Amino acid sequence: MSDYPHWACLGALCEFLPLKENRVTLADETDRHGIPVARFSYGQCDNDRQLMSAAQQVMEEILTAAGAEEVITINRYAHLVGGARMAATQDAGVVDRNCRSFAVRNLLVTDGSVLPTQGSANPALTIMALAARAARVLVQGARRGATMSAKED
Known part of the structure; x- marks a missing residue:
């Protein structure tokens, strides 16, 4: 040393x-x-x-x-991701573009598991942006008095 x-x-x-x-x-x-x-x-x-x-x-x-x-x-x-992959349909992934679960109503997944690949760098900022977008979806739904699932938009 x-x-x-x-x-x-x-x-x-x-x-x-x-x-x-x-x-x-x-x-x-x-x-x-x-x-x-x-x-x-x-x-x-x-x-x-x-x-x-x-x-x-x-x-x-x-x-x-x-x-x-x-x-x-x-x-x-490092930064292995994709355990709850984001996709357009439930046949291709676990959550929709707003991180909402296809299978469980009102469940949002807001970590690196929704990313289909890890990209070429630390995904922290991307994960934060996805979480902010998911929070916005929740706020908008609450203002409308709605409970939203991935099947609704």
């Missing part, structure tokens, strides 16, 4: 393709309270793996050209 001040770090922000096989479902197993446990299914397609490989190669070339004597690669993934 005596050389730590002389380290450099590069990271790639790669957008993976949305895969319908990637999902969160409920398992037959339950927790200690009798609630079904979430089952996460996640994989990458050939395009995702090729993208990560190309990004790694470019970053290693940059570091080597800058004089790096040793290059270490750590494969790390």
Whole structure:
């Protein structure tokens, strides 16, 4: 660690393709309270793996050209999203464009799970914008005295 001040770090922000096989479902197993446990299914397609490989190669070339004597690669993934994917219909996703659940009346999902892909950067601002839009839908509905579901507009 005596050389730590002389380290450099590069990271790639790669957008993976949305895969319908990637999902969160409920398992037959339950927790200690009798609630079904979430089952996460996640994989990458050939395009995702090729993208990560190309990004790694470019970053290693940059570091080597800058004089790096040793290059270490750590494969790390962040901002995985899409467990409650936003879509136009319930056959394609879990929530509508306003984050309203197709299945549960008056349920809005306002986190990263509604994003079909993670984009190429931290999704915090996008998530905040979606939550603000969902709040606006709630306020507008309350002013009309309505309870809204994804089947209504």
